[in-house]
Amino acid sequence: MFRRILAGALALAVPFAAADVQAQEKVLKAVMHADVRVIDPVWTTQTIANIHGALIYDTLFGNDGNQKPQPQMVGKYEISPDRLTYTFTLRDGLKFHDGSPVTTKDVIASLKRWGAKDGVGQRLMGFVTKMEPVDDKTFTMVLREPYGMVLESLGKSQSSIAAIMREKDALTDPQQQVKEAVGSGPYMFAKDQWVPGSKAVYLKNKDYVPRTEAPSSFAGAKIPGVDRIELVWISDPQTTMSALINGEIDFYEQPTNDFLPLLEKARGVKLMKTGKIDSTQGMIRLNHLHPPFDNVKARQAMYYLINQEDFLRTIVGDPKFYRVCKGLLTCGGPYENDGGSELMKEYNPKKALQLLKEAGYKGEPITVLSATDHATITPATQVLVQAMREAGINVDAQSMDWGSVVTRRAKKEPPAQGGWNIFVTTSGGVGSSNPVLHTWIGAACDKGLFGWPCDPEVEKLRNAFGMAATEEERKKIAKELQTRAMEQVVFLPFGQWDTPIAFRGDKIDNVVPNTGLAVLWGITKK
Amino acid sequence: MAEASILEVRDLHTQFRTLDGIVRAVDGVSFHVARGETLGIVGESGCGKSVTAMSILRLIPPETGRIASGSIKFEGEELTRLSEEEMKRLRGHRISMIFQEPMTSLNPVLTVGTQIAENVVRHLHVPWSAARDRAREMLDLVRIADARRRLDEYPHQLSGGMRQRVMIAMALSCDPQVLIADEPTTALDVTIQAQILDLMIELKEKTGTAIVLITHDLGVVAETTERVVVMYAGRKVEEASVEALFAEPLHPYTRGLMRAIPRLDVEADIAGTRPRLQEIPGLVPILTKPIIGCAFAPRCGFATDRCRSEAPPLVEGSAGHTVACWEVERVRASA
Amino acid sequence: MTSYIVRRLFATLPVMAVVALFVFFLLRFAPGDPAAIIAGDDATAESIAAVRVKLGLDRPMVEQFVVWVGQLLQGDMGVSIFSNLAVTRLIAQRLEPTVALTLSTLFVAVALAVPIGVVAAWKARKLVDRLAMAFAVLGFAMPTFVLAYILIYFFAVQWQLLPVQGYAPIKQGFWPFVESLILPSVALGITYMALIARITRASMLEVLAQDYIRTANSKGLATDRVLLLHALKNAAVPIVTVIGIGIALLISGVVITETVFNIPGLGRLTVDAVLKRDYPVVQGLILVFAGAKVLVNLIIDISYAFLDPRIRY
């Protein structure tokens, strides 16, 4: 009996043993912070979908390491002196993965869809009166007002990139996902090898014509470095760390900070600090629609519960990797300022409760959406809940997975009917450094993000920032904006921190620091 | 006597550990078996006769029981001193055994042929094919028709009588010097009982194997054996030739047993029942406590104070007829 | 035999129907609106309503159920809400790892458990028995994931003998395939080893007390032949029954093991799908699991006939 089974097993094994031939192919195995589940970067704001999108789609512009927009698909462009008409001409050699050339029809349709869905895109399209093709390669974009962020918006890397898709894909309803992932970028999505929840596979686009400029973040030459990129999803951070140490993966986008000492010691593993402003910013969002936080006094009372050190030490641990930042715009970024920072001068739970009571809080339960499965948001929420309890606030911490928080936070109903009062989230430092790109700082009432802060003054200042012609003017407006937003408490910042990239220095080269989004295409294998 | 005996058991003590204390299942039993002889061991359930048989083959489960003392000599060899390996070579080969329950004593998931042949392979070191031939021969010998087909059948496909024949075939397959048969016919129909007993006697004649027949049934003893040992509460109480025993039982217990014999010569009445057997009053004693005096005393009509305080030795009541009873004379007189 | 199998398969229909009904309504009553999830992070009430209409979620439940069953009968399990891929494809591409893990775990469990159980029964109440059973019970009491982490730490991280995580499909070569399965199967197998070892011991103890074992011993057979042929074959039916129950329990264990070892199998797919309310995937999976269980039971029942000649169908 056993002999028969053994013989059977061997018979199975022999042909398979011979099949191990793809070894010569250069494969980059990377573990990102999340799993690729949605293949439409425009439809979702998920960063992972954006990483996916940046591999397969190209963009008209790309922001470089200094956040300056540089032409990417665009060969040359002109801006009229009144800054109202932009004329873009596509460079040569652009082809989709299905072999069809990229035309202005594809571009305009893609921008329209992006502009209908993405926050930054919506803002841009708010100024655009028309987009018209001149020919297959040239088109014009006409603005109503001289909006200053056109190229930055087109070249942005965070939330949804302005991905250029085929026209037929771009005509998909923005509320629905595109069905095919066919772009013109340096890698092609191997949809047949995609295993949602496990891995996404990208193959080198041999027909891709890179630019000639040196690569810098999203700008310059995009030269596919390996034959195949596998974005492997490992949900357990420790397993990921062990896999990296064991050489089973090459690249680990966001190792947990506590692992850094172990990774530093591991042979072959290298750590790379992320770009200067590519930190993560912690945010506590209050729901402006319902009591007590519909009252600005109550919102301001919450500042007395935020001791950033407590949060940061719990989340990050090593002070080397975190930084106290009492502003809403990324500290270290071009528009960092101290507007409104004095609101966060001390941690004082008694005072917080007293102010809350003065604002009409009578001890009713405050619903906190408490994510259970997030590396940073989960501990941050715990720290917040503890501080609130210490103050004597009646906290109703509702535990759920992060996905449920995402669903729940969209509900505008009162907390008792399935809504909420508080949730904790984070935001990328690159986006948060710019008042226009930083959607969480907005206060566009119903049209804004969850929490729905509502303050025309804030919105006015954001618009003004977009219109500003000079850097000084922008800096001045940024400070006014932050002061106003802090007073309104659009969100409570609890600090910012860096997460270095970890990778096998002995196996891969050309890893570059992140600027808002991990750049994978240039990585080469030794 | 000693020269002629092939198996000699002397002062055997076998004990079991239980949570209630030590059970003296066999408490100083001695007997011998001559070459080619048939010896009967008789007693009620629980008297230690099966334990005696298991002790000879050293099949007492070691985790609960042990042979505390005594000697078992087989062809002059002291079995109690043999290693387990040596005992294994002996079992089923030179001494073999058949059991009471043919229904459960055969392995239900192995074919009859395998079960007989494995014994032959084990002890005679022949190849399987030869062992199968031997198995078929043995089935012929025990008069199972269509032996070749039966070899590949499983025990559940056979009747009770056939199974006991298979057991006998298995036990005799290596030509043992001694066959211990523990209640071989108890579980069978009366008509089958007679056939099996006849078969055993016939095979004994043919092969010269000595038989130790253990039974609670004096009727079986009378028909089959030459000499009888009567056991009670782990002790031998009487030993005699069959003729002597039936002519004049000397122990009150033996007398009690005799009254309990189903009379084969009395025809069953219309309802199919035989006349009611007379049972011995009282219960078998508790063996965890040391028995003071004669073990049978509590149930014995002849018992005196002496019986209750002093264990009677085995004495020769008449030539070749030994008995352990203080009141032999009164018993004899009452006959 | 064939008619028996056919009868058995028909007998499972009501069970499958109950499962289908149960799963369908369970998920419909679950909070969390799939339409809201599909519509995206910043969807409006109108767009959610539009999605709901598109998915048919606005129609009465009975109608939804009928539609679903109708599609099922045509082999269509629907499309995942998140990845927009066919449920059948999602399940198919994850079948191999789970089947491989289940079988290898079973192999490890049985290979450890049966010898342990046999030896324990043979040496019942002796030190060996106590130690073997203590090991087995401890194996059962140990949470799988704790054991898994300990194994990973030593065998993969410290000694670097085996991969930390992942699954190598068999077409990538036999050794990588085996290598990727060793730690997960051992971690999970230890748990089921306890179950099987205990039943093996109990069953063997009962068999060893049987008359035919006494017969076998009285024939002077070698100990291994008595234990492994005469006893074990008789003890096999309850052992195989428990192995069958074990396969069902394994599926639960597989979910956790797949998470720890990052094996892209059905278990993780299910957990993800349930937590994300991906109804079509959950429905498809639970039906597949239920079907697998029914199949396993059938195989177990048929195997009885091979183990025990008294059983005939």
Add this chain to the structure above:
Amino acid sequence: MAVVADDLDLPATRRFSLWTAVRRNPTIAFGAVLLAALIIMAVFAPFIAPNDPLKLSPVNRLRPPSERWWFGTDQFGRDVFSRTIYGARVSLIVGLSVAAFSSVLGLALGLACGYFRKVDGIVMRIMDGLMAIPSILLAIALITLSRPGLGIVIVAIVIPEVPRIVRVVRAVVLSIRAQPYIESAIAGGTKNLKLLWRHVLPNTLAPLIVQSTYVCASAMLIEAGLSFLGAGVPPEIPSWGNIIAQGRTYFQIAPWTILIPGAFLAVTVLAVNLLGDGLRDRLDPRLARRL
């Protein structure tokens, strides 16, 4: 063994004493003592635990075991010793209440199924259906029905366990029902309820008690598994499963956050199992085969 059974009728007189009870059944005694110790620990947790199990202390995160923190601290700087002590409460509450609820439900359904043929068909089909779904998946699915909490976790573990109990009870009831004395009682017009109460129920208790110990043990493991998968009791409740689940990321830097509660869980499950084994041997030796 057969020899003894065949030849010797063991006397029935037994003097009962604690010592003989322990000697006869060392596993029951060992399991019971262990379990009693754990229950005492859980009940008196507030007096035993030196620190507030919920109190975060970011400055003292991931400290190894020392005089100040016997079992070290976790990634929030919480005292693992205090959390482990309190964790016993959750695990035991889950284990015991799952055992109790599933026994009661299983007993009621099992009696009904075994006794009333009409009920049997429908209920057993549903039970078969429930059993066909892997229990942990069923539990996760059930948990998503409500907001997380200890209650829903208990319910979610109870439901998949019920069919197993029903089967055991039903099998016993069917075998008892076939007994002549029950048949004659039915023929004699004894009321159903009285019959169930007087004759059937007492006979089902032994296997039920044994079975429920196993349910108790597996419930504690399932609770830990659910927490591990992020679908268990809310993370702010320090159950052993949660402590392990939250510490799992730190296994290589702070193994105490996993190994210590893991060991407590294993010992508790072991104790309950030993108790179950001992009870099984004592109450219902044949059950060993049916399991």
